[in-house]
Amino acid sequence: MEGEIIINIDVMLAKRKMSVTELADKVGITLANMSILKTGKAKAVKLSTLARLCEVLDCQPGDILEYAVRK
Amino acid sequence: MEQKKLAGWLKLIVIGIAVCAVYIYAVIIPGYGQMIVRQNPEFGYCYLPWLIFISITAIPIFVALFFAWKIFANIGNDRSFCKENADHLKWISWLAGGDAAYFFLGNIVLMFLNMNHPGIVLYSLIVVFAGTAVSVASAALSHLVLKAALLQEESDLTV
Numbered sequence: 001m002e003g004e005i006i007i008n009i010d011v012m013l014a015k016r017k018m019s020v021t022e023l024a025d026k027v028g029i030t031l032a033n034m035s036i037l038k039t040g041k042a043k044a045v046k047l048s049t050l051a052r053l054c055e056v057l058d059c060q061p062g063d064i065l066e067y068a069v070r071k
Numbered sequence: 072m073e074q075k076k077l078a079g080w081l082k083l084i085v086i087g088i089a090v091c092a093v094y095i096y097a098v099i100i101p102g103y104g105q106m107i108v109r110q111n112p113e114f115g116y117c118y119l120p121w122l123i124f125i126s127i128t129a130i131p132i133f134v135a136l137f138f139a140w141k142i143f144a145n146i147g148n149d150r151s152f153c154k155e156n157a158d159h160l161k162w163i164s165w166l167a168g169g170d171a172a173y174f175f176l177g178n179i180v181l182m183f184l185n186m187n188h189p190g191i192v193l194y195s196l197i198v199v200f201a202g203t204a205v206s207v208a209s210a211a212l213s214h215l216v217l218k219a220a221l222l223q224e225e226s227d228l229t230v
Binding site for chain 1: 224225228229230
């Protein structure tokens with residue numbers, strides 16, 4: 001069975017009371033790319049992007065990344 | 072050169088090739104055939120079969136030019152490396168290869184029908200080789216464009 005990495009930023013966004021637009025702006029990526037990330041269409045995430053996300057959301061990678069088996 | 076300008080020039084070349092092809096198939100080939108018949112009336116019975124045989128080779132050429140137009144339109148829309156272009160190039164490869172095979176087989180058949188000469192068959196191999204070369208080159212380009220399209224998709228979806 002093939003697995004996939006799911007990026008959950010909605011929970012952290014709610015915790016930090018931040019909008020998607022604000023997050024995209026602070027991380028330094030376009031809203032389109034943020035949408036790709038949120039909707040699970042991203043094929044790869046740069047470590048630098050992941051580091052910026054954790055910095056802005058004040059969290060660990062494990063807080064926003066989840067491994068799940070693809071059904 | 073700007074992408075839209077490049078696409079414009081490429082489309083112009085397609086139009087040029089199409090116009091030349093129409094002129095060759097509608098004027099030069101029938102005219103040359105009639106000249107041969109005038110000089111050698113004993114070959115009169117060969118004129119129509121040869122004209123039909125050669126005219127049929129025009130169909131894959133114009134279909135290939137249509138696909139080339141679509142490829143250049145995609146280039147103009149900043150979609151140079153896409154699966155659609157790879158498919159169009161594959162079609163062009165099949166059309167060129169098919170046309171070359173048809174031309175070779177047609178020459179052989181006409182020879183057995185006493186409407187051809189072995190020397191002409193040998194000369195026709197030049198045309199067959201040219202068609203095969205276009206077919207192989209298009210197949211190679213199709214493969215490379217597909218690989219580039221996959222790389223582009225991966226890059227576009229890398230955040």
